[in-house]
Amino acid sequence: MTTQAPEQEADSAAAKVLAILAMYEAATITQDTAAQAIATATFAGKAVASRWADAYISTLANVRPTGLIPDREELDRLADAAQTVLSEDAEATQERLERLARAEVLSSKQQALRAAIESAGFEFWQRIGAADCCEEICRPLDNEIQPVKRIFWAHPLCRCRLVPYGERTQQPEPVEATQSPLFTITRGVERTAS
Numbered sequence: 654m655t656t657q658a659p660e661q662e663a664d665s666a667a668a669k670v671l672a673i674l675a676m677y678e679a680a681t682i683t684q685d686t687a688a689q690a691i692a693t694a695t696f697a698g699k700a701v702a703s704r705w706a707d708a709y710i711s712t713l714a715n716v717r718p719t720g721l722i723p724d725r726e727e728l729d730r731l732a733d734a735a736q737t738v739l740s741e742d743a744e745a746t747q748e749r750l751e752r753l754a755r756a757e758v759l760s761s762k763q764q765a766l767r768a769a770i771e772s773a774g775f776e777f778w779q780r781i782g783a784a785d786c787c788e789e790i791c792r793p794l795d796n797e798i799q800p801v802k803r804i805f806w807a808h809p810l811c812r813c814r815l816v817p818y819g820e821r822t823q824q825p826e827p828v829e830a831t832q833s834p835l836f837t838i839t840r841g842v843e844r845t846a847s
């Protein structure tokens with residue numbers, strides 16, 4: 654499976670959201686339908702970003718992917734957010750929805766990276782600043798190292814990422830080339846070896 658990088662996925666999600674907005678503005682769909690569709694498109698982008706992050710750490714640390722997925726409850730939150738934007742000031746709607754979709758996908762990437770690093774048994778994460786992220790906030794935080802449970806802090810649309818740092822507190826089973834990746838997942842963190 655090829656998974657699109659989260660940055661591209663953020664662009665795709667934003668494009669889908671704008672297409673849904675266009676249908677809504679053309680009165681082809683109701684506001685409720687539009688809000689649900691926007692939430693679904695954004696959630697799909699978050700899921701792809703989470704899978705990407707999971708696979709990235711899995712490759713980097715040579716451990717099985719944990720099967721991280723965003724919580725389904727996020728769908729309701731996203732639908733509410735979309736509903737709010739659609740109900741307010743029509744001039745900024747396009748920009749706000751596009752921003753919502755992008756920011757959500759990018760934050761899923763960061764949250765999933767952190768969770769995958771913890772799940773792989775590392776004690777710390779290290780922040781790697783995106784070259785084109787901001788001078789004001791991200792530059793001074795570049796390379797900071799934090800205990801793995803510390804939530805990654807980022808401003809909306811931040812493209813910085815996290816990598817594992819230091820020793821592992823526990824050694825997860827390494828992936829064997831011949832082993833099929835059988836794992837069952839609930840809420841993203843449990844792993845069942847077969």
Ligand SMILES: [Zn+2]
Pocket residue numbers: 786787788790791792808811812
């Ligand atoms: Zn920044």
Ligand SMILES: [Zn+2]
Pocket residue numbers: 782783786787791807811812813
């Ligand atoms: Zn950043």
